[in-house]
Amino acid sequence: MSADGLFLGTDRGDAAYRAAMEQATDAVLCAVAAREEPYSGASPDALAEYLDDPVVPEEGRGLEATLDEVAERVLAHSVDPSNPRCGAHLQCPPMVPGLAAEVLLSATNQSLDSFDQAPAATLLEERVVGALCDLFGLPAGADGVFTSGGTQSNFQALLLARDQYCARQFDRDVQAEGLPPEADSLRLLCSAEAHFTTNQSAHHLGLGEDAVVTVPADGDRRMDPGALEATLAALRKRGAVPFALVGTAGTTDFGSIDPLGALADAAAEHGLWFHVDAAYGGALAVSDEYGDLLAGIERADSVAVDFHKLFYQPISCGALLVRDGDEFRWMARNAAYLNPEAHDDRGVPNLVSKSVQTTRRFDALKPYVAFRALGRSGMAALVERTLELADEAASLLESADDFELLGEPTLNAVVFRYRPCEGMTDEAASRLNADVRRELLADGRAVVARTEVDDATCLKLTLLNPTATLKDVGAILEAVRECGSAVADPGEVIA
Numbered sequence: 001m002s003a004d005g006l007f008l009g010t011d012r013g014d015a016a017y018r019a020a021m022e023q024a025t026d027a028v029l030c031a032v033a034a035r036e037e038p039y040s041g042a043s044p045d046a047l048a049e050y051l052d053d054p055v056v057p058e059e060g061r062g063l064e065a066t067l068d069e070v071a072e073r074v075l076a077h078s079v080d081p082s083n084p085r086c087g088a089h090l091q092c093p094p095m096v097p098g099l100a101a102e103v104l105l106s107a108t109n110q111s112l113d114s115f116d117q118a119p120a121a122t123l124l125e126e127r128v129v130g131a132l133c134d135l136f137g138l139p140a141g142a143d144g145v146f147t148s149g150g151t152q153s154n155f156q157a158l159l160l161a162r163d164q165y166c167a168r169q170f171d172r173d174v175q176a177e178g179l180p181p182e183a184d185s186l187r188l189l190c191s192a193e194a195h196f197t198t199n200q201s202a203h204h205l206g207l208g209e210d211a212v213v214t215v216p217a218d219g220d221r222r223m224d225p226g227a228l229e230a231t232l233a234a235l236r237k238r239g240a241v242p243f244a245l246v247g248t249a250g251t252t253d254f255g256s257i258d259p260l261g262a263l264a265d266a267a268a269e270h271g272l273w274f275h276v277d278a279a280y281g282g283a284l285a286v287s288d289e290y291g292d293l294l295a296g297i298e299r300a301d302s303v304a305v306d307f308h309k310l311f312y313q314p315i316s317c318g319a320l321l322v323r324d325g326d327e328f329r330w331m332a333r334n335a336a337y338l339n340p341e342a343h344d345d346r347g348v349p350n351l352v353s354k355s356v357q358t359t360r361r362f363d364a365l366k367p368y369v370a371f372r373a374l375g376r377s378g379m380a381a382l383v384e385r386t387l388e389l390a391d392e393a394a395s396l397l398e399s400a401d402d403f404e405l406l407g408e409p410t411l412n413a414v415v416f417r418y419r420p421c422e423g424m425t426d427e428a429a430s431r432l433n434a435d436v437r438r439e440l441l442a443d444g445r446a447v448v449a450r451t452e453v454d455d456a457t458c459l460k461l462t463l464l465n466p467t468a469t470l471k472d473v474g475a476i477l478e479a480v481r482e483c484g485s486a487v488a489d490p491g492e493v494i495a
């Protein structure tokens with residue numbers, strides 16, 4: 001291969017691009033989409049064998065042969081999130097508008113770290129961020145930035161919260177001077193059901209996971225505001241210094257949404273930064289029917305929202321929104337080679353100063369194309385359909401003698417246990433469900449998740465696919481039953 005067949009901008013390169021994209025499209029349609037099962041069932045050992053060839057051969061094999069090989073060895077053994085019987089995690093079926101946008105943004109390779117690398121992309125990201133701030137009811141002056149997802153959004157939000165608090169309370173410039181001597185007493189609060197990235201952020205922020213205080217949740221797995229008050233009072237008494245409160249809009253297992261209004265009240269009263277982790281549930285904001293579940297989010301100091309979950313965009317795509325855009329100053333830094341002075345002179349945006357990344361993808365194009373193509377109502381219809389399906393699935397589980405439903409779904413995650421006979425002990429049921437999950441993955445007919453609830457091993461469906469039907473859910477449950485009878489130890493089932 002000579003270089004001119006490898007790069008756009010030459011006749012041969014442009015033709016090679018068209019041919020490769022056609023081949024890639026065919027590979028997706030044939031090796032993945034046309035497949036009956038969501039997974040081939042290949043074991044890690046089998047995969048290691050298929051993927052045994054040298055990664056860096058001395059001589060190349062050419063693109064066409066390589067793509068064929070990838071289709072056969074990699075795509076054929078990839079889980080297919082677009083299959084209606086794939087419903088394990090918050091791994092969405094990516095919608096076609098987002099996939100098309102992904103082609104555009106990767107081929108043009110705009111980098112959002114400076115205006116001169118991404119002029120239109122920079123302005124468009126700002127437009128999309130503005131629309132998102134409006135969608136969540138944040139006031140004028142709000143701002144935001146696209147991120148790799150909820151992990152980065154949560155981290156960055158808590159970084160801003162920490163640095164703002166240290167400046168205000170301890171007159172400390174954390175960016176320059178590091179953590180203040182009082183750092184040991186800093187605390188941040190979240191519910192016991194919050195995503196693990198709150199703990200992870202505390203670690204990465206130099207506060208340590210012990211700085212995270214979990215507030216008990218109520219029976220519906222929402223933070224209990226009474227318990228929050230009690231926790232805050234106890235912390236103050238001990239001389240601890242709470243600086244941030246994390247509310248979750250859509251917990252990973254149950255989709256529960258903390259009472260955001262009550263949390264906003266508590267945050268205001270106690271001078272806490274109020275961050276809402278809406279990585280999962282943020283998509284409700286487009287729905288007239290379910291949008292009210294997010295009431296109170298408009299009072300947040302910051303909001304994390306993911307587009308690669310309930311907004312059906314290809315990975316990765318998330319955003320962090322901040323109530324007062326000036327708060328981004330806590331992380332601003334100027335690299336001379338990225339021409340930051342242009343910002344002051346001619347109003348050229350300098351997005352690198354708002355991000356923890358430098359080179360950064362133009363992921364904002366994906367929700368932009370999706371929103372423009374479908375409109376708010378089109379997007380809402382998709383979200384609503386999956387929430388309805390989860391309700392139907394919950395009813396189906398409830399009416400089945402051999403299944404146990406663990407709580408009504410708030411969003412589209414449904415947690416349940418296979419329990420083929422009444423007298424089965426909790427331990428035996430946990431073992432059986434763990435075995436069923438393993439067996440199902442090896443079988444490939446359905447992909448479900450496993451989770452632990454109150455020390456019991458459960459199964460979970462995250463029904464993100466708007467084209468899936470109750471019949472598909474029935475087929476998944478049937479596969480669970482079949483795998484269950486294959487793995488069940490008859491002695492245990494009766495015990």
Ligand SMILES: *Cc1c(COP(=O)(O)O)cnc(C)c1O
Pocket residue numbers: 090148149150151152154195197248250251252277278279280306318
């Ligand atoms: C998915 C998720 C995260 C992590 O986000 P990534 O996009 O995986 O980085 C954080 N919080 C919640 C509630 C989530 O659902």
